[in-house]
Structure formats: structure tokens, C-alpha cells
Amino acid sequence: MASTSTDHPPVAVVGAGLIGVAWAICFARAGHPVHLNDRNDEILAAALEVVAAALDDMAEFDLLAGRSPKEVLAHIRPRVDLADALAGVVHVQECAPETIPDKSAIFERMGELTGPETVLASSTSAFVPSLFTRGVRHRERCLVAHPINPPYLVPLVQLVPAPWTDPAVVARTERLMVAAGQSPIVLKREADGFVVNRLQGALIHEALRIVDEGVAGPGEIDLAIAKGLGLRWSFMGPFETMELNAPAGIRDYVERYGGLYRRIIGVEDAEPLWTGRALDVIEADRTARLDRDRIGERQRWRDRRLMDLVASLRAAEKRTRWSPA
Missing domain, CATH: 3.40.50.720 (NAD(P)-binding Rossmann-like Domain)
Structure with missing residues (x-):
């Protein structure tokens, strides 16, 4: 029609x-x-x-x-x-x-x-x-x-x-x-950098810090995103990623790994962000999107989605290979 x-x-x-x-x-x-x-x-x-x-x-x-x-x-x-x-x-x-x-x-x-x-x-x-x-x-x-x-x-x-x-x-x-x-x-209100630039800016800042500290080089950092975090992030965000990486959901993840992240981040307001109102809001949102008893099912979906993505990327690499020469 x-x-x-x-x-x-x-x-x-x-x-x-x-x-x-x-x-x-x-x-x-x-x-x-x-x-x-x-x-x-x-x-x-x-x-x-x-x-x-x-x-x-x-x-x-x-x-x-x-x-x-x-x-x-x-x-x-x-x-x-x-x-x-x-x-x-x-x-x-x-x-x-x-x-x-x-x-x-x-x-x-x-x-x-x-x-x-x-x-x-x-x-x-x-x-x-x-x-x-x-x-x-x-x-x-x-x-x-x-x-x-x-x-x-x-x-x-x-x-x-x-x-x-x-x-x-x-x-x-x-x-x-x-x-x-x-x-x-x-967005619920105006905010400098909106959402994406604030997220991207935090990642870029940390990437610069890693290079400056001599922990890893630029190539390694690019690879860490392209072949690591970026694969999952291409179809799910950080909160769902956290939820599926702990048996009992996102609060379970925070209880297991929150101390590690707060130590790495090293900023004064990290503690309330990881344990306060934001976590309550995020947990309520994730619970509304996914029943806790279906986390295992969603994990299997994630793995199959990754399998499909990896296979597609391998095929794409052959079709669209780029050479600097």
C-alpha cells in the first residue's frame, strides 16, 4: 500500500x-x-x-x-x-x-x-x-x-x-x-554533554589516564573496547551487562564487585552512587524489564547473540577488509 x-x-x-x-x-x-x-x-x-x-x-x-x-x-x-x-x-x-x-x-x-x-x-x-x-x-x-x-x-x-x-x-x-x-x-532535563558525551567522555578520560600511567598503549585500549566491552555493548547497555553477570541480578553484582570499582574510580562521591538512590532506581527499572527468575534464560540469549555477532563480524572482516597500504 x-x-x-x-x-x-x-x-x-x-x-x-x-x-x-x-x-x-x-x-x-x-x-x-x-x-x-x-x-x-x-x-x-x-x-x-x-x-x-x-x-x-x-x-x-x-x-x-x-x-x-x-x-x-x-x-x-x-x-x-x-x-x-x-x-x-x-x-x-x-x-x-x-x-x-x-x-x-x-x-x-x-x-x-x-x-x-x-x-x-x-x-x-x-x-x-x-x-x-x-x-x-x-x-x-x-x-x-x-x-x-x-x-x-x-x-x-x-x-x-x-x-x-x-x-x-x-x-x-x-x-x-x-x-x-x-x-x-x-532526557528528563537539560544536562551539559547530554548522555552519550558524558559516558564517552568518562571512558576517554580513563583511556588517557591509562596511557599516561604507562599501564597500556593506545592499541591495547582500542582492542579492549573493540574485542571486549564493545561486543556486549553493541546490543546491551552497562546495567543489563551487570545484571547478567551476577546470579541474583544487579544488586548482587554491586555487592560482589562494587568495592573493586569504587577503589579503581577513587572519587569522593563513589560510595553513595554505588549504594544509594541511583542503585534503587536502576534495580527497579531492571526488575520491571526482566524477572529475576529469567536471568538464566536471558544469559543464554546474550550468549547466542554474541555467537551470531562474532560470526557476522568475521564475515564482515572478509568482505570489508581495509589495508593501510
Whole structure:
């Protein structure tokens, strides 16, 4: 059954750089008409060439939702004039330069050019939305929708509301992202670094410290993630990993290994984090997701998922082997 324009309303992507191009692919693959905006035709023409090359590669791996590269590319319509790009769209994904003045200026202009029903989302990885949406007309429709690059391959999107963002706007954006094949997470409030950069930053900081202390080299650290933690983390997060590594669940894991981690981390607030309210919240969440008497069953699922992943990675290594020479 053919989709209708109501199923896939037009969206705009403002800024045709690396992230803007990636967002255009995401929305076009999902069937949305995409108005791709930048300051001149030359930039837009170069962006479409990048899109076309990426679509050809994605088609080779069957990642275009049953569409051909030509069909997806046809959904992307270059627009130099911003007002033209924003006309009739339900969602705007801003991908302007990462400065507060640039973000503020483009959001205020987009606010004047669109009605209150149009969601204005920023791809920023550096700023919480209250820093650049305060002066926007109908600012309650503004939020951050931060992707992980490239979003057409890595589906996570962090939705970050400003203090004045309408919860209905967040929910609407979440539905749009899910329908486009993304995996959104909704932050309860603004936080510098959002979720992913805080997690990634902690890991990078510790990796730098290991190198600085002469414990291991960069290659060993990369291997520790790629062939160790990263295998499990590709399909489950740290809390489920902890839960499945102890017979009685996550509190059992903390009781067994919490002292070790608190000693390694060596920060003053480690004790309450490992034994206080956070653990209660995490345990309640995990219990709601998995009955304790099914932990063994889930462990077997994890092992079979790892078997499938390892076999797939071995096959992928043969297909996509890279040589530095």
C-alpha cells in the first residue's frame, strides 16, 4: 500500500554539512520529502553528490528500507532560500555551526518563518537548548535532537528539552524519530554533554589516564573496547551487562564487585552512587524489564547473540577488509 503525504510529511534540514547530509538521508530513506537548505547552489550540489555516494554503499548492504538509491535521492530537494525550505514542513532539523550566536540567530529567524506547529530541533552536540532558544517566537516548540554520527547507520538520537519546551513537542519528535528508523532517548532535563558525551567522555578520560600511567598503549585500549566491552555493548547497555553477570541480578553484582570499582574510580562521591538512590532506581527499572527468575534464560540469549555477532563480524572482516597500504 502506497504511503500518503500525511504519513510522511515534509521536513527541512538547515545546513548541508556532514550532519545535515546524514539527516537528509535518514528522513528521505523513511519517505519524507526533505528540503535541504544551505547558502548557495554549489554547497547543495556537493552535498547531493555525497548523499548519492552514501546511498549506493547503503544499497549494497540493504539499508534503504526497500527503496533504491534513486528513489531516496529524489526525496531530497535542495533549497537556497530559507523561507522556501521551511514552507509547509512539520519538523526542522538545524545543523548550523556550533556557536551560540549562530544557533541563536538561525533559531530566531526560523521562529519568525514558521508557525507554532512546526518543531524546531537542533543537532548540536555542544549546547543545551536554553542557551540559544530563549528569544525564539513560540519557543515551547524548540529542543535538541542530537544524533550520533552518522545517524543513518547509528540510530540513537538524544532528545533534550529546554525548561520551556512543551512535553507534547518532545513526544511528537520522539514519534517522528521512531517512524524514521531512529532510536530516541528522552532526557528528563537539560544536562551539559547530554548522555552519550558524558559516558564517552568518562571512558576517554580513563583511556588517557591509562596511557599516561604507562599501564597500556593506545592499541591495547582500542582492542579492549573493540574485542571486549564493545561486543556486549553493541546490543546491551552497562546495567543489563551487570545484571547478567551476577546470579541474583544487579544488586548482587554491586555487592560482589562494587568495592573493586569504587577503589579503581577513587572519587569522593563513589560510595553513595554505588549504594544509594541511583542503585534503587536502576534495580527497579531492571526488575520491571526482566524477572529475576529469567536471568538464566536471558544469559543464554546474550550468549547466542554474541555467537551470531562474532560470526557476522568475521564475515564482515572478509568482505570489508581495509589495508593501510
